Amino acid sequence: MREIFLPFLTWFGLINKDTLKADFFAGLTGAVIVLPQGVAFAAIAGLPPEYGLYTAMITPIIAGLFGSSLHLISGPTTAISLVVFSAISRYAEPGSAQFVQMVLTLTFLAGIYQLVLGLVKMGKVVNFVSHTVVIGFTAGAAILIATSQMKHVLGIKIPQGESFVHTWMDVFMGIPSINLSILGVAIFTMLSALVMKRYLPKMPHLLFGMVMGSLASMVLGGEANGIKYVGEIPGHLPPLSLPEFSFAAIKQLASGAFAVALLGLIEAVSIARSIATKSHQRLDGNQEFIGQGLSNIVGSFFSSYAGSGSFTRSGINYSSGAKTPMSAIFAAIFLALIVLLVAPLAAYLPVAAMGGIILLVAYNLIDFHHIKHILESSRSETSILATTFFATLFLELEFAIYIGVILSLVIFLMRTSLPNIADLAPDPNEPRHKLAEVAEVGLPECPQLKIIRIDMSIYFGSLDKVQRELACIAEKQGIKHVLIVGEGINFIDLAGAEMLIQEAKSLKAIGGGLYIQGVKNKVFDFMDRIDFLADFGEGNIFSSKEAALHSLSLRMNPDICATCTKRIFRECAKLPGA
Template sequence: MIDLKACPLWLYRLLPFLRWWPSVNSDTLKADAVAALTGAMVVLPQAVAFATIAGLPPEYGLYAAMVPAVIGALWGSSWHLVSGPTTAISIVVFASISPLAEPSSAHYIGLVLTLTLLTGLIQLGMGVARLGVLVNFISHTVIIGFTAGAALLIASSQIKNFFGLAIPRGAHFHEVLIHFGTHILDINLWVMVVGIATLASGILARRYLKKLPYMIVAMVVGSLVAAFLNARYGVEQTGIKTVGALVASFPPFSVPEFSLAAIKQTLFPATIIAILALTEAVAIARSVAIKSDQRIDSNQEFIGQGLSNIAGSFFSGYASSGSFNRSGVNYASGAKTPLAAALSAVFLLLIVMLVAPLAAYLPVPAMAAILFIVAYGLIDFHHMGEIIKRHKRERIVLAITFIGTLVDLEKGIFLGILVSLMFYLYRTSRPSIRQLVPLASEADNPRRKFIEADSESPTCPQMAVLSVEGSIFFGAVEYVQQQFRNIDETNPQKKHLLLTSRAIGFVDLAGAELLAKEAARRRKMGGGLYLVGVQPDLTEMLHRSKQVDTVGADQIFQHKGDALRAVYPRLDNEICRTCTARIFHECNVALPDGTPRASA
């Protein structure tokens, strides 16, 4: 028997499931089995719907929920994350591959498998390179905008099935709307009746029958309505088509297309899907981990997601990610270990064996109605409203991502990320610089308590006290330099600058050179630059850049009191004699040359 507690660290990294495997016992196994069964029942209609979105035969959605779920659970870091097909990934797959091949054709499936393999390899490479931190740079606003845009694309892709219209394959969003508007009189009423019945029953079941899976309720109602209409009027007259029986089998072994043309065609979409899927998976894992009090290793999740997609591509699965619905259900159902996610794949296979023949009665317009409900649920109206009302820049990011996704789904999310990063860089390039003054009520108090100055605050005519909050790096140098120069340009007597540095987060070589140049410039003016509360990182950078001598070691202080006691004697005695501000404690005791104040 191997003592798992004595395993070396490298073995834990290679086989991360060894960390939680010793905690599996009869109690956790029972809880995991219940959660797995619940998750399998939830994913069955979802997987069929997602495969339809992706332009694949329905069973491929089920395959994507089997092997990837097992691999993702064993090699990921989350206890509750369940991998499988998702709406966003499905729509990207369809948008990427449908212009290249006929959906559901052998060539289309081969390209999708290649896309999935490349996605997994990119994710695995990012995980091995420990690039998990990159997902932190994709803002929540970008995800909301992209998801809302993808939701409308899902809905538009099902208009033809819901209304029984012949809309050209691969039509863009605006083209679908134009075609629908110009062919509204060609709507097949029989098909639309089935769609409306399914849509209404799904909405009502979701609202009033919360204990039942609303998708299954809607599918049953739609199937019964379609069966009645076909039996009474005939399929030739109604034109109501069905999905067809599902293939009930273990995910068959498959081989992606390895041709150079296939790789070239799918490499860019694979990069998009890899980033989107990782963002989705890590975000879901973290949100569930907050409830379960677990720490998530983003790099390990990258590896787990990468391996799950690589394995999925050889077992007829298309690109997968963490599923929010399944992960939430998994946690809420009482799952104790990742074994629940792995068992859900086993239960799903057993359920498929039982219900696969029933899919022959599932009408296509009913599936379209289900996808309308799914698309509506993707749009986060609450957060979109908050962003539009309260956040000007985020409003722009949201709009650009949303519209960009509708125009070109593959590039829409990259455009949103780019704009979001531009705003981030703009904010970081303009650190907060505030002028400080001592509390007026404590002018005679040796303790140095400072507040932000306002338009009515008296200030020292010879020295400015500034607080810098943020980083002084190459992108912020010009802005910070201009703020420093504004002090003496508006008031030439202010030759001294005291800089509180505790809130300076990061200083690079350019930032250190800026401080050195400012110190030299102020010395030429007859004043000086004084740094207070310098953090270790700033001190280290000044030494590494050899700028500490230029700044002056005697100009660096730990506390404001020490700095003011050292700087005050350097001020102009005559200016201080006639000054009425007297905002510092020293001002009320003596002049800079030591002459006592008459009032002292």
């Protein structure tokens, strides 16, 4: 219980003078980076800009204290922001008090989902969701984000709530009315940020782009030429807030909150694991679920909206030399100090400059390298990628997440439902006549005993494949005795056990038998618990290949053995005519 609710006690012991120094500077770097990102992400979510900064102050502290990763930095993210906007914008006007209230409720519900999943030990569920789902969804989300900014970077009037297709139709129809001053500010902002990133990659290029965009807007005449500004951001710490707990609100937002929770968990755990492979840290997926859940629950009471792990900030945090989650706490503290000092300057930040920054963020979301690799290497993963990508563009975002997750699970089940079944025979070139694959080495087989190895598991999904293989051996090959080498069987469920008993009885009825050798301890323990051995026959279960072949050689038809020319087993040397 202490490890679950007080996990920070395990890394408090790592803190010393050196780690505090490293975490201090890593936190300072993270605070500067998240300042423009927080404002941009809030805009994507349809919230006033300060809410992105509030989220970047509260979420990383709670997630750092109650998660398991030493380097993961949580806070507002692009994908989560877009899902939040999609889930709430159908019910309330973005930026309104009602919209903010519903976002806080959505955040609270998402946190509850995540906390419950962590407490019931569902952390490994993320392993069954293909990372391709995240890549496809993020690529689609990036295009949607870029689409949503067209009105801000072009100065074209586009009605609120337009679909992806209709928005681009409006863009093409509005080309003659593009405001060149607004477009100029957006382009200059992007170019400034790109040049800074190219020549000074360690500097906060997005922040630099915003500053240059503000200067460009002044040169181009500002509001006199139609350039709008973000407006002054309140320069204070996150105020207390209260989500709505009415039954109507919870019912209305439950589905969207689950989509936010699921995407947030996939993002956070995936990012934490990618960094853990470099830092050689062992993660606890369940604890990450708990940390993310508590961060959203607590955040909803401090004017924060749903957050998750940030790949950019987490990667920079690790590369900056962070040693413990104290870096996340330092980053939040520094961000609060920066906000208190520079928040009024947002009054000079053009909406077009913000749009340009968001376009850069959207472009960087698309993982071109992995998309190319998926398209070239795997049809099944390509289908997941394409389905999730197009569902993100043309369907409700939460529905797109569900489709991608369900499709990845279906493909996983399809793969496990087709276990590899290999024919085995003794290899005479091996000192102990080790069993080898017949097709691979080209070995002769016994006409009376078929030896097969089943890789993966025997469960309800793979029964059809295993049954068809056993039926083919008995009916088409005319072999009545079948030995299953069980070293590759990970588990057997109740349906699988019942199937094996049924096949054993069928083979026994025609004068043969089904036998198993070398199952793993956990598989044998399961068999023992369900009284499998009594129905299957204890004499048909063997611990070693030698014991199995010695026993089964005595059950073969001696007349067939007398005329057999194969003689592949050592026991065959003792038979007449050998």
